[in-house]
Amino acid sequence: MSNFTFVSQPVLGGFKQECKGVSIIEQTKLGIVSVACPNDGDAALAASIQKAFGCSLPKVSGVEVSDSGTMRWLGLQPQQWFVLFEHSAEQGAPLATIKDELGDTAYCTDQSDSWVSLAVSGPLAITALERICPIDLHLSVFPVGTVARTTMEHLGVIITRTGDEEFLMMSATSSADSFLHAITLSVKNITA
Amino acid sequence: MRYSALKILKEGLTGNKGWTPAWREPEPKKSYDIIIVGAGGHGLATAYYLAKEHGLTNIAVLEKGWLGGGNVGRNTTIVRSNYLLPGNQPFYELSMKLWENLEQDFNYNAMVSQRGILNLCHSDPQRDAFARRGNGMIMSGADAELLDQDGVREMCPFLDFDNARFPITGGLLQKRGGTVRHDAVAWGFARGADERGVDIIQNCEVTGFDINNGVCTGVKTSRGDIKANKVAVCVAGSSGRVMAQAGMRLPIESHVLQAFVTEGLKPTIPGVITFGAGHFYVSQSDKGGLVFGGDIDGYNTYAQRGNLPVVEDVCEGGMAIMPMIGRARLLRTWGGIMDMSMDGSPFIDKTHVNGLYFNGGWCYGGFKATPASGWCYAHLLATGNPHETATQMRLDRFERGYMTDEKGQGAQPNLH
């Protein structure tokens, strides 16, 4: 029997575009795990996360970064968070990284392959995103450390502010091409 | 006064001074045989057919505002009988036949224009569903044709056949479908009913029902109490509000449906076209405006206005199938309140209160139903029995489990 070749493929092939005030870079080494809190288990979960990762749990729409700075917790819905961390295929299943630490205190589901992630940054990032994003991205309203789940061009999107002019944007893997098109066209329309 | 080309000639030559009012402005009497609540299309048609077909003329039609001010004056003017289910199709086909002879019948040009209605399909399952429907239409005595892509292209070469996200694979055509000048329908029925002695009383709001021991004996109005042997409510859009005065809860929610018209354009599309993979239907009025619509806004409301997301969704649908309309400008948008029922089908029925009748729940289908609704409601009021084409339009059908659910969406009004 011949050997099989399995290649872990970035959704958009590692897309990267830097031009005229906005850069768009696909994040290809991101582990994403959803963590849900059992009913009445809030305290236990908070404790185990604090212990394992040195991180407190953000409220919905909030973002907390672990002590090490390598792990980002997004408060997406009541009793549910996404934890984002650097992870490559060689490290095995991303799920284990979290689940092994949290044990029974959480219900974990691997989401690493569910999302395409793009870092969108630069002085014109907001101007470009204005064309598709219904959320008010003004710093006074959507400061660094805020996450929102919303819809852009008929696609569900999770947008996190990672810097004054930096955003991490996640959308479903299957429609990654359409998602990328929505963003690159926005950039083209403001810079053409 | 009989309208004719000769009459217009005569009036034109004498300064148009001889035209008389299209209807009287009577004071309400103390009592009537039948009171119809609501001088919309359906109420006026009911009065007209009661007078004309059943010889009953001691009738008042009470209207809160001005006659024809409800959905008959705020729709997209489409008429068709392309329904799927046996509870609906014969009724709408009756309506279509009444439309076809209406103008000569009531001596008013309502511009019944049978330029055809084409429902586009975009997938095999959709085509199968259209085949089932088209066959049912023909089996009910209506007309239907199933077109393939070439057939659609021949009829509407301007549709997007080359670059569509959801390619057009065919369509269901009803050639007898088309449009009717909506206001003229109300005016024609009003004039015809008035001529036969029906009192149409505008600016007369019904504020309550006289119900004693389970019998309705009249109504309270902003212009005094009026007695009646039978009270026939016909206020689609406001059914919930009005019937609450009789202590009834209905299987109905009120929703707003927006409608749209562009600036006038020289003739550009032939008949009515509906998009099967988005929310858009369109025709062109005789004045040249593209008249179009889409889905309801989706939330309960009694406000006759809608919001932007649906406006955009509808226009996206339009551009998706007809990219040539990009430079046509949307002139006006408006909203009408729909009685959205729990299965998308209407009611023409008695209620549990003796002498109190109900007609409503028309969802989007009210305008095209106007003559048949009047015909069948008149039949029920005059004979006490449902008309043979309206036997399924009963209020108790949900309790008994006999839904007439064209779209198969279940008990969720905003999906019908």
Next chain:
Amino acid sequence: MSQTNRIDGGLVNRNQSYSFKFNNETMHGYGGDTLASALIANGVKLVGRSFKYHRPRGIMSAGAEEANAMVQLRTGAYTEPNTRATVAELFDGLEAKSQNHRGPLGFDVMAANDFLSPFLSAGFYYKTFMWPKALWEKFYEPVIRASAGLGSLSGENDPDQYDKGFLHCDLLIIGAGPSGLAAALTAGRAGARVILADEDFIMGGRLNSETHTVDNMPGSTWAETATAELYQMENVRMMTRTTVYGAYDHGIFGALERCTDHLFDGSGKPRQILWRIYSKQSLLCAGSTERSIAFGNNDRPGIMMAGAVRSYVNRYGVTPGKRVSVFTNNDDGWRTAIDLKAKGIDVTAVIDTRSIPAPYNVPNAATIMGCRVIDTVGRKGIHTIMLSSGQTMKTDCLAVSGGWSPNVHLTCHQRGRPTWNEKQACFVPGGDLPVGMSVAGAANGDMTLQSALTAGHNGASSILSSLGMSDAGSKIASASEESAKVSAFWHVTESKSRAWVDLQNDVTTKDIGQSFREGFKSVEHLKRYTTLGMATDQGKTANVLGLAIMAECSGKTIEQTGTTIFRPPYTPIPMGALAGRARGKDFRPFRLTPSHKFAEEKNAAFVETGMWLRGQWYPIAGETHWRESCDREVRATRESVGVCDVTTLGKIDIQGRDAAAFLDRVYANTFGTLAVGKVRYGLMLREDGIVMDDGTTARMGEHHFVMTTTTANAVSVFRHMEFCRQCLWPNMDVHLISATEQWAQYAVAGPNSRKTLQNLVDKEFDISNEAFPFMACGEVTVAGGIPARLFRISFSGELAYEIAVPTRYGDSMIRAIMQAGEEYNIVPYGTEALGVMRIEKGHAAGNELCGTTTAANLGLGMMVSKKKDCIGNVLSQREGLNPEKPLQLVGFKPVDTSISLSAGAHFVTKGAEATMANDQGWMTSVAYSPILNHSIGLGLIEDGKNRMGEIVTAANPLKQSSVDVEIVSAHFVDPDGDRLRV
């Protein structure tokens, strides 16, 4: 042509000379001109034809209210009908044509209508064209339609791009005239997030058209200074060429920004942007619109609004006439005469309806008080006016002012009604404004410049305090004095000729009188019967006049007569802009499966399934018809092995202590008893007892299930389960998350599927029939450690598995499966073959799960557990859903097997007539079975299970055909299911 009517001054840029064409004639204008001002500069008077009578018409305004001067702008696919020349910016190379005439503009044959006008009075078409009946569609209507309409679409696809966007602010100021600028300065200096939007291409509004001074500067200079200051503020967004067209709920506004309409070539930029503006507060500073007076032949080219004449003279440096007269009922109209004189243009007379002393002295002009213009002469351009005093005067331009109407439109968009202000003779905003909106300036009835500046400032100040901010001590600008005295005057009763009220729709005072006589008295009836105010200007100049005349007919006040309200949009908005990017292939996003690239390489035909694109079939060399490919795929799968991408099925990860109990409630059948490592088919009902969805659910752990849904219902099932979890059983410990995108899932089906997978699944996992029987599931690894989930389930009826790997490996996985099955001649199969095999097996799918079928209809009635409550259980027991002879899903086979069946055919008793009275059900799905070598069908027919072997007729009147079919088991292939379990 030369610019015969160009005069000195104005805000045009005389260094920027543009050449343009009107009706193929080349002319010249300047930067800063509109098409209208450039036409006036070139001495053009006649620019279009009216809607009904095809009357010659000229330019009557200098703004968006224009009812006459509508042109077909640009050429070819770029042509744009019904463009108001008064707001179309001139650019070099502009081409425009007049519209709505047959033959040249000067000799429109349709103008015959004008002479037939006595027979074309209000509502004439409701009274005729009824005989003979058949002629309506064939003759009358085509004639009417061809003569109606205005401009034309090109018939070609709109070649421009459009965009949309979202903006957010504390304060949206609509209109950058004096009040809007004053408000923006006050709010901007205080640090509020402000958007200032104006439809014009320069800010300043009427300041640019008048000769007022503000803070001792010319008004236009003050506007320029204020604008410059505002542009410097980071917290203020300045938007010119932007029309705020609609006020929606909760402070949301629609606005259209025109980006390239003033350019010859947009060079790839979006033509327009449709903005949704989210505001905490809004201040409407939309100004006011001048209205006319109805008098005999008041529609002739050269008759223009008095304020518009000032715009042309002061802002554009052109004069609409060389000998101008003014007809007014107010002091403001006199300014036109004064401004014209200042430019050295002859003013013949000022005719004022009021019997008062002349408010101003206009040298060398007759000032005639208490007098009316009763008629005019000059078909293609006015040259003479007749007065009520009996005088006749030569004039080539008549400037008319009937007073100003506040632009209250946006205050009505949420059905607020304006109220009548008798003193100012105009409608002002009513009390019921959209939430967060206030109004300042002329839009609110502040008719003098000083009052507008003050109101703008004060409006902003009070908004600032409502936002918890304070103004930064901005001072109110001071303006020169002016008078706004007016006395209502609507129409000249002495006029014998037709007097126009709505110029575009050709509604005259006589039509209004007739409408009243015929009983169309309410304002809505008037509007609908006469079409008053229904033209492209939405009655901006006509509505108040029409109402006033109706009030006069009925002897009521205007207040008692009422008003029609304005609806969005304020000015018409192109469909292209409203659709934005969502057109063509971009109408909706694409969802691609993990094997998409592989499928493309295999020349797959793709089919849209919702947003997904799925491989429909995979043709190989020599196959020319889809059936060949499909048949081969079915045969190969049933004979050996095939693989199909089933990633599109919804996958929901369900975890929690109450997960099993939860499933017992949302599914009709029981899941609490399902062992870990097993899969069960689940049937989900709606609360009304109708089948909602079906799929398989696997128990991965004591508190962990993975549910699959149909592709079509993935989203609605998830939503429904969240409803159950949050709203119905809020204390259950159950958590849901979609995992549809996480896993690339493939069905591997056929007798050799196990052997194929054994080549791929790592050896430590025993997937033999004994270790991994039918309906088993588990976590495995493939190809040396790649994590995977394996389910032994079958849709095809063959020995089959579904295997899932993380999506990143999806492309590798399909290739690996192909490689693993190579020795068994594995084929990829598409949705067509999938469909054929499920019909051969009698599985219900979308055509059967159509939202009206019960479990019993589908032969699954036994699955609805009577032992427990579940969604839909109670109402599924209603009488109507349990008839004596229910529709039942069975198979159908043509008696003559050479005949193809058709889905959608209706069943009647053999030989019976195809009528609804005889209708017994319908064919839901058909396929050609390459295994049976004939057409087969599934269908719902009354009492079907008890009629096996009966021959019925499948009627297909759409194709004028009917086929005799035999009722058979729906399980055409392997009815006992032996092949599943081997």
Next chain:
Amino acid sequence: MIINHPLLGPRDAAEFVYLGDASLINRPDASSDDAAQAFYEYLYLRDNPAGEHKELWYHEQGDRSWLVVTRNTLTHEISKVEIARDVARAAGGSA
């Protein structure tokens, strides 16, 4: 329209999916004697008021919360927004 989400602040209603009257939270007891009538009324009959209306919205393009929104059907004014799960729990939701 804008729904002022109790956890997220103002969000465009376009992110939400509308279901209907909030009485749909109060699913009847299937084991009661009058279950058939109770379920019929629960599923099919509506007050449909012209005025204040409590209704269910699902934040599908957001945090997946079901909300109970109190909104005036004549003016669209929203006077209250609650998390439906809290409302259901307070109403004594089963299990």
